[in-house]
Each structure stands twice: as C-alpha cells, then as structure tokens.
Amino acid sequence: MTRAPDKKGSTKVDVIVCGGGPVGLSMAYLLGRSGVSVALFERRASTTTLPKGQYIHASTGEFFRQWGVWDLLESSGWETERSNGQGFYVNVANGPVAEIRAIFGPHEDYVKKWELHSPVYPRKVPASDYEAAIRRQASQWASVSLNFNSRIVEVNESPGHVHVTVENTETKACNEVAARYLVACDGAHSFVRSRLGGGQDHGPTFGNQILVEFRAALDDTLGKDGFFHSFILHPQYAGWFGSKHPDTGLWRYSFRHDEDVLPPEEVILERIRGALGMPDLPIEVVQTYRFDYSTGLLRQWREGRVLFAGDAAHWHSPWGGFGMNSGIQDANNLAWKLDLVLKGAASDALLDTYQAERKSKALITVKTATYNSLHYQAIAEALRVGEGANFAQGTISPEARLFLSQRVAPHGDYSVLHTGYQLGTVYSSNAIVANGETAPEPELAEYVETTVPGVRAPHAWLVDHGGRRLSTIDLWGPGFVLIGYQADRYWMEAAQNLSGSLGVTIRCVNVGGKQEDYRPQDAKFSEIYAKRSGDMMLVRPDGFIAAKLNAATEEEAYNELHRVMRLVLGLEKSTKPVSDMAPAL
C-alpha cells in the first residue's frame, strides 16, 4: 500500500501509530524496518524533555543494541558509579543510613556481572536522549512518516480500515488518514482508549507529586554517595533526590504536595535545605513539575483493527522503572505480528496472541509497581514510629537502622535490581509451541536461563568468521531464526524452502561444527542451546523461543519446521486446548 491520497482525499497507510513517545517510536522503527508504511502522530512538538523515565532495563537495552540505539547512546546518560542504586537518609549531610547497590566495584565489574546474561546492562539515560535516538533510527525508513504537532481528534472504524482525523496543533488544519491497523501508544490518558476502549480495571492513585529541578553544589555529598535515587526518611522533608543530570547539571528533588497551587519558592528552598541538612546551601530552583500517577489495566488490548500498547494498555507508578521498558516490550511483541498479518503470511489470529502474551506480563508489572510504591511507604512509616526525638537530631536509633537495612534488601530486589523481571519473561499463547517442558516460574529478582519455548532466547557470546564477537541476541529479528549447535545441513534447506513457500524469512544459524556460521566463544552456547543433541531453537523476530525442534532426517526436519511455523503463524489450530495455552485474562 502506498502513502498517497485516495479519491476522498484521505491518506492511506498500513499502520497508524498514535503517540510519539518511546513506545510509538519503537513501533514505527520496527514496522519501518519490515517495510510497512507507517504514519505516526504525536501532539507534542518533539520528543520529551521531561526529567523522568530514565531506567533502561537490560531487556530493553538488548533491543536498543539490535536497533543501533544502544550505540547512539554510548556517551549519554549517567555513569554507573553516579547512578548506583538507592540510598536512604535522615538528611543527606549526615550520610546514608541504608543502601541498595547495583554494583560494589567499578563499571567494568558491573558489565562483567551482566555479561553472564546479556550483552548489555541496565543503564540510566534521560528519556530525552533515548527518545531522540529511537526517533532518529525510525526516521531512516522510507516507509515511515513521523508527524509531530499532530493531534488525533477523531477515530472511527469501518470494515477493513480504521480512520483518524489529525489536527495540526499549530495551524489547526485537519487531515483524514486511513490505515489497516492503528496502534494506540498515546499514554496513560490515551485518547484512542477513551473512544474505543472496552473498559479498564483501576488501582491506587499516587497523586500530587512535585518535582523540582535545581542547581546546587552537591558533588561532594549527594554526588559522592553516587545513588541514583536518595530517599529522605525525615517526615518533615519526606521525598527523594535524583542524581545530577549528566547534561544539564541539575539535581532533582521530589515530594508530595496536596494542594493545587505550587508551594512558594521559599518553602521549596527550605524543604530542599532541610532534606539535605544544609541550611545555608545556595540553591537555584530552575523548574518545577507536577505529576500524578494512577494505576490501571485495559481489559481488551485489541478492538477490531485497533491495538493498545504501553501506558495506553497498562499504567502505574514509576517505582521500578517499568513503564517505558514494558511498553517497548509490547511494541517488540506486536510489530512482527502486524507485519506478517499485513503481508498475508500469518492469520489475523496471530494478533490475538499479543494480548495473551503481554497482558500476562502487564498484570505482574502493575502489581509490582503498585507494591513497590506502597511497600516503600510502609517501610518509611514503620521506621518513623518512636524515632521523633532522633529525627530532630538528624539520626535514627540502631534498631531503626537494623530494621531499615533488613527491609530495604527485598525492596531493592523488586524495585531496582529485578533481573528476573527484566530477563525472565515467559509467554504462553498460540504463537508458542509448547513441548511439555516447563519454564521456571517467573520471579522478580532471580533469572534462570532456559530454552523452554516461550522464554526470551538466552544470551551467549559467539565469534564470526572475521573474529568479531557478537551475542546471540544480535541475531534476532527482523525474521525468524532457526539456531542450533553443530546443526545438520538439512535444517538449512528446510528453512530456505519454507521461507519461500510461507513468505516468512527463516534464517538458519549454525553455531560450531564443520559448516558453522559462528563459533561459540565459550561453553555457554552448547550448555544452554544444546542440552539435547540435535535440538534446534526457532526464535521469533522478537527474540522469544517459539519452538524447540528435533529431527533425524531431511524430510522430518522439513515437516517439523513446517508444522511449528504453521502453528506459530496461526495458519493451523493448535491441538492443545485453547484454555491451556492462553489463560483467560
């Protein structure tokens, strides 16, 4: 389909993306990479400038690496040592009374620790930087048009199409655009959802949060402690500091303020100085923001030709840094499905696996973010009991210290470190061919590497013919990958033949052996990917294992790959009862 006006004067594209935040931009990037024509509309003039959403999980970093975004961000963001976990203070001047650290040694140790599981590592980068980087990558595709200053003001469905009216926020001129699908990535207050959404479930609201950006000489105190977030326990100054912005040099202080009118500057200054325990520190307030966080989950993530992703489908408190990350996972899950359905290679039913897979993760996400917020409140409130006189002295009792250090350890696992949340996602749907193996129960803190169908295909280091080191992660997308250790030649042929007949790219990758594409750098690849000799993993374009195959002959290999591909693409009904495959959500 071309992006050209039809006779009614409306532009036609394959997919309309509503919203140009990280989720919408990722959606546009991924669809554009597959040649799908995309029109993205964002009402803001450009990508974000808000000082929030800085946590890039390893799972997101892996996509960024695939998309060339990781490299663009190389010199962006906070150094590891300047964004290391969370500190807890009565006031900053008196030093931390408890801490959660992501790493105790230098940056190199941090990278090494993560290398066990990922070619990348969790990072802190301003949203303004990574949004601009994704935008840059998305704009390289000829089939993608990114339209800022463009607000969607009307959305309707007709058989075969979804129609929107887009208003230019500057000129107020309106355009009609039609597409075969629309992906709503327009945030927690989604306009598309308010028009077409089929109902939601709500959780607690965390309202009236004030965020102040300020300039002050804190390098030798807050800066030296090196936490990314520093929480103030003193009830009079309860709130948190964010570490110094790597570009602007501004510090952040956030607190709750239950009035519509912002506090006067002298009150803000007194509060910051009190929280710092530095009554005479010169401070320049630069900018004050107000945020409200509500909690909710959309019931149906698909309404006909409209699909919901990111905050439009699930929204929650920022504790854990789940918002942008889970939204980009949504985009990565949905993009290849839309592409294959648009190309006619997969049945429409493939789109239904999007909700089955991602809503299950979103349920865990909204619960965890809510729990993290309330859990910290519970720790702080409990800690404060009986400590009034100590707080007045800028300290807490030894008992309070012990209580705090014991309570914040699990809190750190759920809200900061959560390797299991980042890498241990397990999907169950008709686009996963179960083989009787059971994946480890998903857990927030711990991640257990497996190749059970439905999990993220694990990372292992490989070396190419030129001696260049790469990760298995770098091989995934935009097509399917059939990967195995010392794979038999006939898998290559089966993949080639089926790529042609199914109209889906399946690349066979042989690691190790005589006709290897790559050499394993160490024993990890064979340990993880070749537990059983001859096993081949079929990895979906999103990097998740669709199926595990094994065959003794050329014919068997072809038939086996043909069978699982037809199942994954929704061309054949699974023999397994549906109730078993996709839990009712």
Added chain:
Amino acid sequence: MKHKLSSLCSQVVQADTLLQTPNANRLFIEVRLGAIPEDELKSYREGHIHGAVYAQIRDVFAAPPTPESGNLPLPELEDLRRQLERWHVDNDTEIVLYGPSMALAARGWWVLRWAGLTNVQVLDGGLKAWVNHGGAVAQGDCVPAAKSAPAPLVLQAGGMPSISVAEMESLPADVVLIDARDEASYLAGCIPHARNLAASEQWTPASNLRTVSEIRRLYDSVGATANADIVVYCGGGVLSALEVLTLDALGIPSRLFVGSWSEWNKCPRRMALSASERVVA
C-alpha cells in the same frame, strides 16, 4: 437476596444483576452535585463505570434557580430531551444511575421518571459495588456511540407525583411530612409539622442501601405506612428523592416537594409559619 431493596422493586438494581444481563441499549449516568463542579468532573474523569456519561444535577436534572424557586427546580422538558438525545437515549434505553451518594442517583431517577421514562434504575452501592463485582471502569470522557437506527425519544412530564409550594402552605394535618435532611439542618428550621428522617441513615458507609427491614423500621418510626398520605422534602429535592425511591420500593406512595426548604425559605410569610409552628421531635 430478599433482604435487599432491589428484591422488592425494579427501581433499584444490584451490580451483579447488571453484569449478568448485558444490554446494548443500556446507559450509565454518573450523577454529581458537589460545590465545585470542576472537581466533580475531574473526579469522574479519574474513574467511572465504563460507558457512563457525566451528569451534573444543576445542568441536567434541574433548571437554573429563580429568585422565588428552590435551589434545584425541575428542568425544562425540552432541555432534558435534548441532553438525553445527545447521549442517544430512546424510550427503550435502560438507564442506570449512580453517584457518590445514593441520593444523587435518586434525584436523577426521580427526574427521568417524572419525564415519563420507565426503564430507569439506581445502582445499589454505586461505583464501588460495580468494581467489587468485577465491572469494568474507564478514565477520561465518554462519548456514547450513536445507534444505527435511532428511535425517537418522547418525554411527558408528570410521571411522578409532586406537590407545589402553594399546596405545601395548606397541607392537611393528617399528612405525614418528612424532612430528609440531616438533624442539624432540620433543627435549624423546618416546614411546620415535619418529622425528621435523615436520608443518610438509609445507606451504609460503603454506600449500599440498608436492608429492607432496617429501612422499613425507619419509616415506621415516623408513621410513614402504606395508608398514610406522605410528602417528602429536603434542602433542594435530592435527599428527599432517595426517600421517595425507598418508599416506592416498599410499596408506599409519596409525593416530592421538589422546591423543598430552599424554596420554602424564600418567603418571609412562610418563614414566620415555620417559626411559630415549630415542632421538635
């Protein structure tokens, strides 16, 4: 559930009943009244029953007050009809009202019944009950979808018995006159011969209507029985609408004085009556 008022009448409905009987032609109306309308709208936008429209009583279920009228006089029928048509209501639409209090929903119910609609219900327990039974909610604004073949909407005033202020001035002595406001308001001044029965006693802190026997006992205590001639009023025809609703559920007819105390107190002569014929229970 025989102890619930909804078992006695079709005017009160339980959330689970609604969830078990989907109806494409059902409209939820969230009824609001608070002192600051912007806050009411904001609160509605933060979360309401999926598909519910927002109705500010002053704008939808009342006309602007005049110097002589009460605070919330009845709306012009044509204004009401136009509003309902914007929501794509027809005479068969099942209307379900709820709000922060049962009384707000009851005012909407009374006005719609007065305007001749018959398929009108109040949701027992409101939003909380809906959520607790697994009902879907939504944020933001709601724009009800237009129907493919819209039916005409015909309204006719007079579907509920009411009483004018003139009649109120010469009320026969045997009429059971109930003041539905809270006790403090009642003690500060009331219409002669009124007995106080605060509407707020009829719902629980969770905003569910109290049981049939509890409510019956309340009415028994003021002599409001099936054979009595009953008139109910409050400050502006909101709290009293709830009592008309619960009386109706018990099979006891009553008339609503829509103008209520806010109309009564506009006239010095009537206020003099109130002062001289004061009865305190």
